[in-house]
Amino acid sequence: MKKTLTLFLSFLFIMIEFSACKKKEIGTPGENEIFLLYKTFSPTSLVIKKGTTVTFTNKDNANHSVSSSSGLFNSGKIKSDESFKHTFNDAETYNFFCNYHSSQQEQGAVIVQ
Numbered sequence: 001m002k003k004t005l006t007l008f009l010s011f012l013f014i015m016i017e018f019s020a021c022k023k024k025e026i027g028t029p030g031e032n033e034i035f036l037l038y039k040t041f042s043p044t045s046l047v048i049k050k051g052t053t054v055t056f057t058n059k060d061n062a063n064h065s066v067s068s069s070s071g072l073f074n075s076g077k078i079k080s081d082e083s084f085k086h087t088f089n090d091a092e093t094y095n096f097f098c099n100y101h102s103s104q105q106e107q108g109a110v111i112v113q
C-alpha cells in the first residue's frame with residue numbers, strides 16, 4: 001500500500017513539473033516589435049526611423065487588432081500567437097488602438113523620425 005502511495009505521489013510530482021514546463025513563454029518584444037498582451041500594447045510607444053517595419057505580435061489568448069486612429073491601416077483580427085506587420089514611411093506620429101478593447105484604453109503609438 002505504501003509503495004502504491006509513493007508511486008502515486010511520484011507520478012503527481014512529475015505531472016506538476018511537466019505542466020510547469022509547458023507554461024507559455026512570453027519573453028520580451030524584439031527591436032521593432034510590439035506585443036499585444038493583457039489588453040495593452042507593450043511597449044505603449046515605439047520610436048523608429050522612416051521605412052521601418054514594425055511587427056505587432058499577439059501574445060495574449062484573446063483576439064486583438066492594430067487599428068490606425070486616422071484610418072491609415074488596420075490589421076483586422078490578430079489571433080493568439082499571430083503577427084501583423086506594417087511599414088511606416090513618413091515622419092509622423094501614428095496612433096492606433098485595438099478594435100476589440102478600444103473602450104478599455106488599449107492604445108499605442110509609433111513615432112517615426
Ligand SMILES: [Cu+2]
Pocket residue numbers: 039063064065098099100101106
Ligand atoms: Cu485588444
